[in-house]
Amino acid sequence: MTRRIAIAILLSVWAAILVAGSATYLFARHLLLDQLDNSIKYAIVASNPPISAQPTGNSDQMILGTDSSGRTYRRPLGREAADNLKWKTGNFIADGRLRQVTFWVMGESQTPVSEIHGQADAEDFHTTMRSLALAISGCGLAAGIAAALVSARLARLALRPLNTTVEVIGTIDESNLDRRIEAADLPPELRPMADRLNEMLERLGNAFEERRRFLADASHELRTPVAAMITTMEVALRRPRPAAELAETLDICLSEARHMRQLVQALLRQVRAEGSASTDELLDVDAGEMLNQCAELAGSLAAEKNINLVRHVNGKIPVHAELGRLRSVVLNLVSNAIDYNTPGGTVELSAESNGHGTEIVIKDNGPGIAPEHLPHLFEPFYRATRARESDGHLGLGLFLVESHVKAMGGECRVESALGAGTTFRVRLPSTSLPSPGNGGLSK
Amino acid sequence: MRILVAEDHGPLARSIANGLREEGYAVDLTADGEEALQWARLNPYDCLVLDIMLPSRDGWSIVQQVRRSTSNVPVLLLTARDAVEDRVKGLNLGADDYLVKPFAWDEFLARVRALVRRGHGQKSTIVSIADLEVDTASKIVRRQGKSITLSAREYALLEYLVHREGRVVSRGEIWDHIYDQADETTSNVVDVYIGYLRNKIDRDYPIKLIHTRRGLGYVLTEKP
Numbered sequence: 001m002t003r004r005i006a007i008a009i010l011l012s013v014w015a016a017i018l019v020a021g022s023a024t025y026l027f028a029r030h031l032l033l034d035q036l037d038n039s040i041k042y043a044i045v046a047s048n049p050p051i052s053a054q055p056t057g058n059s060d061q062m063i064l065g066t067d068s069s070g071r072t073y074r075r076p077l078g079r080e081a082a083d084n085l086k087w088k089t090g091n092f093i094a095d096g097r098l099r100q101v102t103f104w105v106m107g108e109s110q111t112p113v114s115e116i117h118g119q120a121d122a123e124d125f126h127t128t129m130r131s132l133a134l135a136i137s138g139c140g141l142a143a144g145i146a147a148a149l150v151s152a153r154l155a156r157l158a159l160r161p162l163n164t165t166v167e168v169i170g171t172i173d174e175s176n177l178d179r180r181i182e183a184a185d186l187p188p189e190l191r192p193m194a195d196r197l198n199e200m201l202e203r204l205g206n207a208f209e210e211r212r213r214f215l216a217d218a219s220h221e222l223r224t225p226v227a228a229m230i231t232t233m234e235v236a237l238r239r240p241r242p243a244a245e246l247a248e249t250l251d252i253c254l255s256e257a258r259h260m261r262q263l264v265q266a267l268l269r270q271v272r273a274e275g276s277a278s279t280d281e282l283l284d285v286d287a288g289e290m291l292n293q294c295a296e297l298a299g300s301l302a303a304e305k306n307i308n309l310v311r312h313v314n315g316k317i318p319v320h321a322e323l324g325r326l327r328s329v330v331l332n333l334v335s336n337a338i339d340y341n342t343p344g345g346t347v348e349l350s351a352e353s354n355g356h357g358t359e360i361v362i363k364d365n366g367p368g369i370a371p372e373h374l375p376h377l378f379e380p381f382y383r384a385t386r387a388r389e390s391d392g393h394l395g396l397g398l399f400l401v402e403s404h405v406k407a408m409g410g411e412c413r414v415e416s417a418l419g420a421g422t423t424f425r426v427r428l429p430s431t432s433l434p435s436p437g438n439g440g441l442s443k
Numbered sequence: 444m445r446i447l448v449a450e451d452h453g454p455l456a457r458s459i460a461n462g463l464r465e466e467g468y469a470v471d472l473t474a475d476g477e478e479a480l481q482w483a484r485l486n487p488y489d490c491l492v493l494d495i496m497l498p499s500r501d502g503w504s505i506v507q508q509v510r511r512s513t514s515n516v517p518v519l520l521l522t523a524r525d526a527v528e529d530r531v532k533g534l535n536l537g538a539d540d541y542l543v544k545p546f547a548w549d550e551f552l553a554r555v556r557a558l559v560r561r562g563h564g565q566k567s568t569i570v571s572i573a574d575l576e577v578d579t580a581s582k583i584v585r586r587q588g589k590s591i592t593l594s595a596r597e598y599a600l601l602e603y604l605v606h607r608e609g610r611v612v613s614r615g616e617i618w619d620h621i622y623d624q625a626d627e628t629t630s631n632v633v634d635v636y637i638g639y640l641r642n643k644i645d646r647d648y649p650i651k652l653i654h655t656r657r658g659l660g661y662v663l664t665e666k667p
Contacts, residue, residue: 227545230546
């Protein structure tokens with residue numbers, strides 16, 4: 001970078017000096033030559049003696065020449081004498097050592113009447129011109145190099161804050177994502193870059209922190225059943241026991257192992273759900289049939305719990321989504337609504353589409369969720385009720401739902417009040433074309 | 444020795460309670476943090492075993508509240524989180540020990556024993572009074588070098604008396620430390636067990652160790 005700037009400056013300074021120097025040189029040459037030629041002209045004038053005996057008494061006249069009829073032309077000498085000589089040609093002779101100029105001698109009516117030659121030594125002229133050329137090119141060369149060096153230094157100075165930035169970035173890994181680049185120390189031109197980098201670090205940091213917390217929570221959830229199994233078996237093995245008691249131990253361990261299997265499967269589903277849906281998985285499809293299938297699948301569960309499952313799905317429900325993911329979302333929400341409802345309650349599944357997108361609504365008239373739980377509902381392993389074992393819920397269902405919906409570029413919202421039931425709304429883009437926030441949001 | 448176990452994972456809680464009962468401890472079991480705190484304030488436990496993540500009140504908060512009421516009952520925290528800050532937090536709040544789940548049962552028992560011992564101001568696992576020797580780790584009782592077989596309840600009673608050596612303990616106190624809340628027995632049963640214990644510990648030996656203080660209770664000491 002620095003070198004490129006220096007070379008560019010060097011070349012442009014040289015080009016500028018070449019142009020300006022040449023112009024200066026040519027102009028100076030013209031001036032000097034003019035001066036030389038003039039000196040030749042005055043030498044001619046001075047070397048023509050005035051004719052002394054003239055009837056007019058004008059002694060200060062010079063003979064200009066004699067024409068074919070023998071008439072002699074004279075012109076007055078003096079200050080204007082030189083004006084009667086007009087430059088005709090000029091050239092260097094004798095290998096440039098002499099300057100020879102031919103002048104027209106002008107008659108009274110300002111017409112040339114004859115020519116006159118004059119010569120002068122041109123050595124001085126050439127010496128001067130050589131020195132001038134040398135001076136111009138020498139100065140240009142030096143100025144170019146100086147400019148290049150100065151600009152390189154300046155560029156390095158200007159980029160120095162970048163070096164500290166680079167050093168800071170170089171030290172950042174997953175363990176210190178909270179480090180930030182000091183934007184205030186940077187020149188104003190570089191501050192937006194630092195700000196963007198800091199924002200990126202912030203996002204990365206948050207993502208890592210979320211991941212870390214998820215892992216800690218997941219391992220916590222797995223450790224508890226492992227601890228239960230180990231302790232149960234160790235206690236059982238401490239002394240001989242009747243078969244019935246051992247069978248009970250095995251039962252406990254089996255149900256713990258099943259719980260763990262469920263947890264592991266849920267974790268795997270979660271990992272898959274979190275990858276954002278690639279564009280070729282997302283299609284413009286009709287979700288109507290899928291929603292009806294979900295309602296039928298959940299129907300037996302609802303009947304078992306004496307819940308009335310109502311569906312309002314009419315006509316085409318266009319969505320830009322992956323049907324597999326969407327099915328998992330809807331099934332999760334519907335079976336939650338059934339599970340947490342009170343017997344005799346109602347669960348409504350409806351879908352509506354307008355120009356902005358499609359909204360799938362799962363509404364129940366169950367006991368509702370207390371406001372303090374609502375903000376945490378989509379967090380992994382969060383359970384509104386703390387009874388860990390009783391309901392068989394892992395606390396991952398809604399987390400999975402949100403991950404799927406986000407991956408498809410949609411959003412998931414919940415409205416609830418104690419005693420008034422709960423409504424989950426899943427909003428998805430209805431087509432791929434006018435879907436602002438589709439690609440960007442899911443990344 | 445009476446222990447409070449607060450753990451909300453049912454199978455684990457039941458296994459811990461059963462295992463401890465088989466070792467002769469009286470165990471009260473709860474899955475709720477608030478209830479654990481109430482019980483810890485009400486009953487004279489020899490050790491509290493608290494899970495950190497409990498419904499309604501977490502283990503840290505229970506330790507804090509128990510310590511605020513100037514109780515010195517030893518506390519063992521159970522945690523499924525092994526982050527250093529979690530462990531440090533528990534110890535700083537006044538817990539005496541912690542154990543990360545899953546744990547080995549033997550280690551759990553050893554730690555509970557150590558905490559109970561420490562709670563009674565004893566450092567060694569072997570306590571000797573006259574020619575009586577009680578090894579609280581292996582639960583072996585010897586008199587004049589001869590091993591004596593005791594039932595779990597008898598052993599629990601002896602261990603409690605040994606920990607309280609030279610101090611008079613009432614029937615109620617003994618009952619509180621030997622029986623858990625689920626027991627329907629009355630403190631009269633203590634007299635019965637004292638009788639069993641005297642038969643095994645004192646009857647065949649010249650130096651009597653268990654003495655009755657009428658109207659007050661019992662005392663285990665070499666000098667009557």
